[in-house]
Amino acid sequence: MLEEYFIKTSVxxxxxxxxxxxxxxxxxxxxxxxxxxxxxxxxxLYIFYDALYKYKIIVDDEFLFDDYLDQVEKLYRKLDNxxxxxxxxxxxxxxxxxxxxxIEDTKKIESKEMIIKHVYDKYIxxxxxxxxxxxxxxxxxKKNGFTPEVYExxxxxxxxxxxxxxxxxxxxVINKDFNIKDVYFTDDLVMGCYxxxxxxxxxxxxxxxxxxxxKGIRKDNCLHSECTEINRxxxxxxxxxxFKEEDKKYILDLVEDEYNLLHRDKEKISLLLVxxxxxxxxxxxxxxxxxxxxxxxxxxxxxxxxxxxxxEHNEFISIDDLKVLELDxxxxxxxxxxxxxxxxxxxxxxxxxxxxDFNNKYGSVSLFLLLGAIFISxxxxxxxxxxxxx
Numbered sequence: 001m002l003e004e005y006f007i008k009t010s011v012x013x014x015x016x017x018x019x020x021x022x023x024x025x026x027x028x029x030x031x032x033x034x035x036x037x038x039x040x041x042x043x044x045l046y047i048f049y050d051a052l053y054k055y056k057i058i059v060d061d062e063f064l065f066d067d068y069l070d071q072v073e074k075l076y077r078k079l080d081n082x083x084x085x086x087x088x089x090x091x092x093x094x095x096x097x098x099x100x101x102x103i104e105d106t107k108k109i110e111s112k113e114m115i116i117k118h119v120y121d122k123y124i125x126x127x128x129x130x131x132x133x134x135x136x137x138x139x140x141x142k143k144n145g146f147t148p149e150v151y152e153x154x155x156x157x158x159x160x161x162x163x164x165x166x167x168x169x170x171x172x173v174i175n176k177d178f179n180i181k182d183v184y185f186t187d188d189l190v191m192g193c194y195x196x197x198x199x200x201x202x203x204x205x206x207x208x209x210x211x212x213x214x215k216g217i218r219k220d221n222c223l224h225s226e227c228t229e230i231n232r233x234x235x236x237x238x239x240x241x242x243f244k245e246e247d248k249k250y251i252l253d254l255v256e257d258e259y260n261l262l263h264r265d266k267e268k269i270s271l272l273l274v275x276x277x278x279x280x281x282x283x284x285x286x287x288x289x290x291x292x293x294x295x296x297x298x299x300x301x302x303x304x305x306x307x308x309x310x311x312e313h314n315e316f317i318s319i320d321d322l323k324v325l326e327l328d329x330x331x332x333x334x335x336x337x338x339x340x341x342x343x344x345x346x347x348x349x350x351x352x353x354x355x356x357d358f359n360n361k362y363g364s365v366s367l368f369l370l371l372g373a374i375f376i377s378x379x380x381x382x383x384x385x386x387x388x389x390x
Contacts, residue, residue, distance in 0.1 A: 024076065
């Protein structure tokens, strides 16, 4: 869905800037995520994805994109609060539509209606709710559709871990009933990205639970193939609560197996996109926005701002009713540049082939015409000479 934007040099540069510049790590956030999740460059990156997603869904105009991206970059540089950046992006979507539709006076009723109806149609009526999931399940979902909580997992073993924690009066460590087959959808791409990055949420909440580990444990601190640091803190917790050796081993083995399962493939942000009316049918009506007397920018911000973070769903979704959006937070900048360069070289080669083909076809014709003209001229000259000689 967003592939056409991710190959742009300007987008690649912006992603690199967000990932590596500390100015984006230190911005404030009032209520973006759950308390256990790290706020920093992840938030900045996911909000940028959201800006691309909204542009694609609502505007989708190649000629206006460069200016839109420039304005998004200015927001990142000027504002120090993530919520303000999100509000600014919603205003940019509105102003870009004003340009797209050549609207001169946004206070006119017909102008406001045009923008509101367009956004409602693209983002709400035909828009999506999303469910963040681990990327190892992408191929299966694309092939078979999506059945909530029915995929490769160790739920039966975690159920036993729940029983072990109960035995030592630690029942709140894993807060999940593994017999319930509900998953959660959101209308906020930023939260969808977090849900995907920390999927399944119960597992990462277990790993980063401050009651268990204390402060300072983050996803990036974990070794990729083995949970050395996690195991150290978990062992200390179990020792402090007098766990038997066999119980400790069972839990540590499962944690390592689950961690290795979730990191079996290259990590990507994977979002299941489903039409809103399949998940939820009580969205605000178009008329509610049309009757709003506020400024058009405020109305559009209200339309685009997230309203649902935990919509339960437990029914099968067929492959015809879903899209899978994959975003790579670890995008290889140099590799993407090579791809772009390769595409440009292919284009130049094709242009040269067309030029050569034209020259081969029409250049030879021109040569024959020139030779013919020369011979005709010589013939005329010889004829004139003969006439003059009598």
